[in-house]
Amino acid sequence: MAKLKLALYWAAACGGCDVAVLDINEKILDVAKLADIVFWPIALDFKYHHVEAMPDKSVDVCLFNGAIRSSEQEHIAKMLRSKSKVLVSFGSCACFGGIPALANLTTRAEIMERAYIEAPSNENPNKTLPQTKVSVPEGELTLPELYDNVLTLAQVVPVEYFVPGCPPTVDLILKVVNALATNSLPPVGATIASDKTLCDECDRKKEKKMISRIYRTHEIIPDPERCLLEQGLLCMGSATRGGCGALCVKVNIPCRGCFGPPAGVFDQGAKLVSSIASIYQTNGKQDIEKMVNELVDPAGTFYRFGMSVSMLKRRIPQKT
Amino acid sequence: MKKITIDPITRLEGHGKIDIFLDDAGDVANAYLQIPELRGFEKFCEGRPVEELPRIVPRICGV
Amino acid sequence: MLKKMLEQFGIDEKRLMLEWVSASEGDRFASIVNNMTEQVRALGPLNWNQGGKHG
Numbered sequence: 001m002a003k004l005k006l007a008l009y010w011a012a013a014c015g016g017c018d019v020a021v022l023d024i025n026e027k028i029l030d031v032a033k034l035a036d037i038v039f040w041p042i043a044l045d046f047k048y049h050h051v052e053a054m055p056d057k058s059v060d061v062c063l064f065n066g067a068i069r070s071s072e073q074e075h076i077a078k079m080l081r082s083k084s085k086v087l088v089s090f091g092s093c094a095c096f097g098g099i100p101a102l103a104n105l106t107t108r109a110e111i112m113e114r115a116y117i118e119a120p121s122n123e124n125p126n127k128t129l130p131q132t133k134v135s136v137p138e139g140e141l142t143l144p145e146l147y148d149n150v151l152t153l154a155q156v157v158p159v160e161y162f163v164p165g166c167p168p169t170v171d172l173i174l175k176v177v178n179a180l181a182t183n184s185l186p187p188v189g190a191t192i193a194s195d196k197t198l199c200d201e202c203d204r205k206k207e208k209k210m211i212s213r214i215y216r217t218h219e220i221i222p223d224p225e226r227c228l229l230e231q232g233l234l235c236m237g238s239a240t241r242g243g244c245g246a247l248c249v250k251v252n253i254p255c256r257g258c259f260g261p262p263a264g265v266f267d268q269g270a271k272l273v274s275s276i277a278s279i280y281q282t283n284g285k286q287d288i289e290k291m292v293n294e295l296v297d298p299a300g301t302f303y304r305f306g307m308s309v310s311m312l313k314r315r316i317p318q319k320t
Numbered sequence: 321m322k323k324i325t326i327d328p329i330t331r332l333e334g335h336g337k338i339d340i341f342l343d344d345a346g347d348v349a350n351a352y353l354q355i356p357e358l359r360g361f362e363k364f365c366e367g368r369p370v371e372e373l374p375r376i377v378p379r380i381c382g383v
Numbered sequence: 384m385l386k387k388m389l390e391q392f393g394i395d396e397k398r399l400m401l402e403w404v405s406a407s408e409g410d411r412f413a414s415i416v417n418n419m420t421e422q423v424r425a426l427g428p429l430n431w432n433q434g435g436k437h438g
């Protein structure tokens with residue numbers, strides 16, 4: 001088989017997805033045998049103009065991580081789409097917005113204000129903010145435009161496969177590599193993970209117990225055998241796709257939903273609200289108020305990794 | 321004046337772009353480094369419960 | 384719980400109503416739905432953005 005041409009790119013991301021690809025350790029040699037890497041900013045020196053010069057559909061597979069929140073990221077996403085036969089939305093930021101999409105609870109103006117003017121480490125008396133075009137004595141400098149909304153890759157271009165995870169686990173990455181090696185990719189549109197919920201693959205004891213209090217993670221040390229949700233901790237397992245190997249819940253930490261909604265769930269947060277409402281013991285109004293008070297940050301918890309694919313997508317800008 | 325643009329800067333975490341301006345003799349007249357990315361952790365961490373931050377801020381840089 | 388979350392999304396709490404109506408309370412049901420419709424109409428459109436680039 002001729003060697004595949006592989007591209008990797010990061011948009012609004014942390015680099016963790018790129019490092020996860022390296023975490024497959026010696027298996028990376030199999031990847032090197034299988035494919036030539038034609039673009040990978042974290043590791044190799046190819047520039048945007050090199051990619052631009054490639055013929056359309058000349059890249060066999062592109063693993064794209066990171067969300068889309070600027071004109072540059074959108075431009076590169078479109079460019080890599082037209083250059084690639086198979087585009088993979090790689091990692092939770094590309095699939096659901098990820099942590100960067102928490103910014104959808106704020107606005108571009110608020111972010112700029114905080115980062116460039118108010119932040120105590122800044123000295124910016126003239127309140128200069130980044131501009132898309134600046135004239136300097138020697139010529140002109142340009143910067144991409146920052147969008148108000150953080151989008152997923154699939155909200156910008158069509159995508160063949162989704163690999164969730166923050167970052168995707170070694171097992172899932174190897175699954176992708178093997179599928180490429182044996183030319184046995186699943187049907188287009190597939191998510192490479194489980195179709196079931198995380199609760200399905202979690203072996204904690206579920207006793208169908210009601211809870212009378214929601215605890216914050218620092219308030220109790222949970223029993224390592226029993227379901228975390230039934231101990232009053234907000235665990236997102238019931239509204240989250242399995243396939244991670246229950247990494248967090250195995251170390252006594254409640255799931256935060258980085259694998260996104262499971263097949264058939266339209267809105268991850270709404271699903272969790274109904275899960276909690278159904279196990280919280282309430283006898284009247286005060287109990288409901290108490291529950292609501294114990295839940296400190298519903299939007300930032302239930303959509304921790306999935307704001308961009310939620311039903312509401314962002315905070316509605318207030319009319320002025 | 322001639323401009324050389326290096327975009328993106330590679331082999332590091334994060335996005336960067338360098339514009340180098342050359343004068344008529346071909347010497348470097350000035351160089352600018354710009355960071356074409358901002359995610360806004362400074363802002364969106366506000367309002368999140370403090371015990372949750374250890375699960376949010378690692379995504380500033382995962383390298 | 385839903386109300387608190389919607390508030391974080393900037394949605395007026397007047398847009399969400401939770402009522403228990405029995406199947407036999409037809410008139411009450413109709414009047415609640417009418418009131419809610421009026422209330423939401425008075426608030427006007429939500430400016431709900433379906434994932435564009437700008438809020």
Ligand code: SF4
Binds near residue numbers: 202206
């Ligand atoms: S809610 Fe969490 S702890 Fe409980 S079964 Fe589901 S994944 Fe496991």
Ligand code: SF4
Binds near residue numbers: 198241249254256
């Ligand atoms: S348990 Fe939840 S947050 Fe942890 S890796 Fe799995 S899906 Fe992600």
